[in-house]
Amino acid sequence: MAYLELNNICKTYGQGDNESQVLSNINLTIEEGEFVAIVGFTGSGKTTLVNLINGLLEPTSGEVLFKGNPVSGTSHERGVIFQNYSLLPWLTVEQNVLMAVKEAFPKREKAIWKRKAAYYIEMVNLTPATNKLPKELSGGMRQRVAVARALAMKPDMIIMDEPLGALDALTRGNLQDQILNIWGKDKRTALLITNDVDEGIYMADRIIPLRPGPNATLGPEFKIDLERPRDKTELNDNASFKKTRNAIIEYLMEIGDERKSEAKEQFILPDLAPKDFVNQFR
Amino acid sequence: MKASLTLNKVSNFLGLGLFRTLKDLFANKLEKEDFKNFLRKTIVPLASILLFLGLWNIGAKALYNTEADFKIEKALQNQGQAAADALQVCIASGESSCQPNTLPSPSQVWGSFQSLLRDHNIINADKAAFAEKTAALNKTRIAEGKNAIVYTGRPSFVDQIFRSLRTVFAGFLLALFIAVPLGIFIGLSPTLKSAFNWFIQIFKPVSPVVWYLLVFMIVKTVLIGSADDSSFTISFISVGLCSMWATLVNTAMGVSTVDKDYINVAKVLKLGAFQKIFKVVLPSSLPLIFTGLKITLSVAWMVLIAIELLAQSPGLGLFVWEEFQNGANDSNAKIIVAMFVIGIIGFLLDRLMLMIQNWVSFDKTDAI
Numbered sequence: 101m102a103y104l105e106l107n108n109i110c111k112t113y114g115q116g117d118n119e120s121q122v123l124s125n126i127n128l129t130i131e132e133g134e135f136v137a138i139v140g141f142t143g144s145g146k147t148t149l150v151n152l153i154n155g156l157l158e159p160t161s162g163e164v165l166f167k168g169n170p171v172s173g174t175s176h177e178r179g180v181i182f183q184n185y186s187l188l189p190w191l192t193v194e195q196n197v198l199m200a201v202k203e204a205f206p207k208r209e210k211a212i213w214k215r216k217a218a219y220y221i222e223m224v225n226l227t228p229a230t231n232k233l234p235k236e237l238s239g240g241m242r243q244r245v246a247v248a249r250a251l252a253m254k255p256d257m258i259i260m261d262e263p264l265g266a267l268d269a270l271t272r273g274n275l276q277d278q279i280l281n282i283w284g285k286d287k288r289t290a291l292l293i294t295n296d297v298d299e300g301i302y303m304a305d306r307i308i309p310l311r312p313g314p315n316a317t318l319g320p321e322f323k324i325d326l327e328r329p330r331d332k333t334e335l336n337d338n339a340s341f342k343k344t345r346n347a348i349i350e351y352l353m354e355i356g357d358e359r360k361s362e363a364k365e366q367f368i369l370p371d372l373a374p375k376d377f378v379n380q381f382r
Numbered sequence: 383m384k385a386s387l388t389l390n391k392v393s394n395f396l397g398l399g400l401f402r403t404l405k406d407l408f409a410n411k412l413e414k415e416d417f418k419n420f421l422r423k424t425i426v427p428l429a430s431i432l433l434f435l436g437l438w439n440i441g442a443k444a445l446y447n448t449e450a451d452f453k454i455e456k457a458l459q460n461q462g463q464a465a466a467d468a469l470q471v472c473i474a475s476g477e478s479s480c481q482p483n484t485l486p487s488p489s490q491v492w493g494s495f496q497s498l499l500r501d502h503n504i505i506n507a508d509k510a511a512f513a514e515k516t517a518a519l520n521k522t523r524i525a526e527g528k529n530a531i532v533y534t535g536r537p538s539f540v541d542q543i544f545r546s547l548r549t550v551f552a553g554f555l556l557a558l559f560i561a562v563p564l565g566i567f568i569g570l571s572p573t574l575k576s577a578f579n580w581f582i583q584i585f586k587p588v589s590p591v592v593w594y595l596l597v598f599m600i601v602k603t604v605l606i607g608s609a610d611d612s613s614f615t616i617s618f619i620s621v622g623l624c625s626m627w628a629t630l631v632n633t634a635m636g637v638s639t640v641d642k643d644y645i646n647v648a649k650v651l652k653l654g655a656f657q658k659i660f661k662v663v664l665p666s667s668l669p670l671i672f673t674g675l676k677i678t679l680s681v682a683w684m685v686l687i688a689i690e691l692l693a694q695s696p697g698l699g700l701f702v703w704e705e706f707q708n709g710a711n712d713s714n715a716k717i718i719v720a721m722f723v724i725g726i727i728g729f730l731l732d733r734l735m736l737m738i739q740n741w742v743s744f745d746k747t748d749a750i
């Protein structure tokens with residue numbers, strides 16, 4: 101039995117004339133312990149898909165099955181790392197993580213809660229910043245707090261919605277390794293949503309492109325058969341990496357072009373040229 | 383060092399960079415490029431104060447002369463030349479009985495301010511003497527189970543300021559305890575919002591005078607048979623009801639517009655309703671709630687004067703009204719003193735709220 105199963109998911113926003121279908125006929129299965137990446141253009145409905153899986157949204161039709169049971173509402177079995185960190189700015193790093201710990205370990209003593217929080221903060225190497233407010237941290241540190249908070253709920257599956265999208269390339273690389281490290285320790289099931297093909301290939305076992313919305317659907321999957329742990333610098337010369345990368349990018353470009361040619365109206369640009377600016381003043 | 387620290391704190395609290403720049407000037411710490419800053423922050427405010435006082439003085443003089451000429455003219459018409467001459471001499475001599483009654487000059491206002499302080503000291507001494515005189519008697523009265531004799535003399539200007547502050551704070555607390563919880567409920571529930579919307583829209587623009595009358599109608603009946611003076615109760619309830627609307631509307635708005643990301647976090651972390659309100663909704667709407675409370679406090683201080691006047695509750699409002707009715711030669715100056723005192727206290731209250739706001743709430747720009 102699949103760990104997470106999406107059957108014919110459709111999601112529409114609005115009603116009547118304003119109705120717009122964001123996702124249509126999404127089918128996806130993820131096995132236990134797998135690391136799956138979904139790659140897609142911005143605005144293709146990636147966040148909607150994530151919110152359907154974590155229970156913040158309900159599908160218009162179709163069903164989401166988690167461990168065989170239909171998903172209704174959020175659950176601490178599925179931890180979420182949001183795109184924009186979403187830390188509570190009035191709480192310190194520790195308090196932010198504690199909030200998740202308290203929900204995952206109810207009826208425990210304060211000392212145990214504190215120890216658990218300290219453990220997860222340590223896991224993302226933020227112990228020195230325990231008592232700092234999010235505004236005192238850099239973007240990468242904030243995202244690490246978000247990672248610690250998601251892990252502190254002891255989720256069976258971790259869902260990441262473009263977690264590294266707002267970070268610079270160096271921090272991004274570091275965090276990718278950290279996330280992979282943490283994932284490698286207990287092999288939790290993971291779903292990564294990203295717009296970066298390289299990131300997907302580096303981190304995931306499978307990559308599934310999301311064809312851009314409206315009416316976004318999932319494209320054919322690409323298996324990544326690279327051995328773990330993967331080395332970024334070696335990866336660049338790896339023939340299989342190059343092949344997969346090119347295949348995925350080609351596919352994405354193709355659907356991008358398709359969409360362009362699908363555009364009904366042809367825009368005819370007026371035949372305008374700038375005035376002879378210099379001669380005007382002679 | 384300690385003194386200069388306090389000075390900095392005071393100047394920060396007042397929101398004026400004036401004192402600090404002055405201090406830097408004396409400490410020779412001022413760089414040349416700071417000179418422009420010094421001009422703008424110190425010289426310009428001082429100059430504008432002087433200009434204001436000067437214009438006021440000139441205006442007051444002009445009004446004084448117009449009023450005096452009119453009085454002499456009237457005396458000439460009604461009582462003849464002799465009376466007019468006598469009046470002219472009387473006015474020129476500065477005799478208080480025949481001074482024209484008009485806008486007082488700054489120096490007159492300053493004089494009245496000092497006389498009010500002297501009056502306060504006299505009344506204080508009087509009170510102390512009274513307490514000393516009745517101390518022994520009161521002890522025996524209390525031992526016998528009777529009420530102690532209390533001072534019932536006229537309140538001084540300073541006493542009236544404190545009475546007004548008490549009224550405002552009582553009214554403010556009433557507004558706080560009604561408006562904030564109600565605002566939270568309205569903000570959280572669209573049903574309650576539509577239930578209360580008409581109520582808020584209709585009662586928000588009602589004038590303080592009408593609120594006073596409404597409260598008077600109710601409190602008068604509720605307190606029937608009670609020996610206590612109901613003017614304080616009536617005035618603080620009216621002040622609270624007049625001023626609570628800004629907080630109510632702002633709280634409801636703050637609570638209903640909490641960032642969706644935070645709500646999502648609360649949902650993903652499976653927070654209970656109580657935790658959600660106190661850990662997520664309230665902290666994130668604190669800036670707006672405090673904006674509302676700040677408006678509430680300044681509205682409370684503003685309507686206080688009118689309400690004290692109507693309620694005959696001893697305070698600054700009643701002071702102003704009594705001085706106006708009194709019509710003594712320094713009444714006008716005392717009214718202007720009260721005006722400045724009201725303005726300055728209002729300003730200080732506003733700064734106090736701002737300080738508390740900065741202290742308890744996070745900076746919105748630092749979010750995420």
